[in-house]
Amino acid sequence: xxxxxxxxxxxxxxxxxxxxxxxxxxxxxxxxxxxxxxxxxxxxxxxxxxxxxxxxxxxxxxxxxxxxxxxxxxxxxxxxxxxxxxxxxxxxxxxxxxxxxxxxxxxxxxxxxxxxxxxxxxxxxxxxxxxxxxxxxxxxxxxxxxxxxxxxxxxxxxxxxxxxxxxxxxxxxxxxxxxxxxxxxxxxxxxxxxxxxxxxxxxxxxxxxxxxxxxxxxxxxxxxxxxxxxxxxxxxxxxxxxxxxxxxxxxxx
Numbered sequence: 001x002x003x004x005x006x007x008x009x010x011x012x013x014x015x016x017x018x019x020x021x022x023x024x025x026x027x028x029x030x031x032x033x034x035x036x037x038x039x040x041x042x043x044x045x046x047x048x049x050x051x052x053x054x055x056x057x058x059x060x061x062x063x064x065x066x067x068x069x070x071x072x073x074x075x076x077x078x079x080x081x082x083x084x085x086x087x088x089x090x091x092x093x094x095x096x097x098x099x100x101x102x103x104x105x106x107x108x109x110x111x112x113x114x115x116x117x118x119x120x121x122x123x124x125x126x127x128x129x130x131x132x133x134x135x136x137x138x139x140x141x142x143x144x145x146x147x148x149x150x151x152x153x154x155x156x157x158x159x160x161x162x163x164x165x166x167x168x169x170x171x172x173x174x175x176x177x178x179x180x181x182x183x184x185x186x187x188x189x190x191x192x193x194x195x196x197x198x199x200x201x202x203x204x205x206x207x208x209x210x211x212x213x214x215x216x217x218x219x220x221x222x223x224x225x226x227x228x229x230x231x232x233x234x235x236x237x238x239x240x241x242x243x244x245x246x247x248x249x250x251x252x253x
Contacts, residue, residue, distance in 0.1 A: 010220035017220070021212040028205045041199040045128035046135070048194045053136050063142040065191035071158070074188045078165060079105075081180050085173040097173075099231035103224065104168045111214045112161055127153035129196030138195050148195035159198070159207025162188045167211045171219040 027033040052059045064070065086101040087094075129135055129149035138146040162185035170178025189207070192198045218224050 008222040008225050010216075013220040014216050017212045017216040021209045024205055024209050024212075028201060037201050037205075041128070041201050042132060044193070044200040045132055045196060048190075049128070049132075049136055049196055051194055052138060052141070056141070059136075059138055059141045062191055062194045063138045063144070063146045063148075066138065066147045066195050066197070067144075068147075070191070071188075074184070078162070078181065078184055078188075081177055081184065082169065082173070085169070085177045089173060089177070091174045095232060096228060099228045100172045102231055103218075103227050104165070104172055107168055107215075107218050108161070108165055111164055111218075115160060115210050115214060124152055125154040125199070125202075126151055127197050127202075128199055132196070135196055146195060147192070147197050150197050153198045154202045154206050158192060159189050159203040160210045161207075163203075163207040163211040164215060167215040168219065171215070172224065 028037055052062050082101055082104060086097050089097045091097075092100065127150040129137055130151065138148045162181075166178060166181040166185045169181045189198070189203050193200065193203070218227075
């Protein structure tokens with residue numbers, strides 16, 4: 001099987017990603033278009049929150065989806081998709097798929113950690129549950145604590161993580177796994193939007209723009225090929241060492 005290796009340099013991809021990110025940030029910053037964003041944010045927040053306005057069953061469902069345990073389950077499912085790719089993917093030999101999987105995980109941790117310290121750190125914005133009226137607070141409707149508000153909702157942490165993950169998977173694992181990750185990512189951020197812990201723009205401007213600014217530096221430059229090659233060399237060296245140890249055990253001097 002021949003590996004479908006992304007090009008070492010993809011200037012079109014870099015330009016497109018940064019152009020989209022720049023347009024989104026510009027539209028969010030300019031007063032005339034920011035008013036459109038604010039209107040869209042309010043409309044989406046109130047429309048989604050209407051799901052839990054009267055139905056106690058809906059309130060329990062969405063409140064449960066905002067518990068920390070749901071985050072752990074979602075993480076397991078997302079990494080399960082990555083595990084399926086590593087074992088059964090078809091766009092590269094198995095050793096390379098394993099290397100790409102490791103690269104995705106390491107890159108995700110590094111990029112999310114860096115962006116939390118460097119991007120959008122000066123933006124202060126209260127979440128819909130603290131701003132809009134009338135608004136149904138899930139924590140007031142169910143008998144347990146729910147993440148349904150935030151004094152600093154921008155950018156959305158969940159959105160940043162899942163957008164970065166999905167972009168990486170799409171580029172390195174392929175479109176099929178990227179689409180599955182996109183559907184799961186939507187499921188991950190939707191509970192926070194319904195509960196009023198985040199605005200839609202927290203997801204799109206905060207999370208997606210962060211991914212557009214960071215992931216291309218890995219997948220549209222030689223970084224990904226160099227990293228995969230280094231991981232493959234480590235794998236080969238480890239396999240050779242295990243082979244020598246096994247040989248020495250079978251044929252002691």
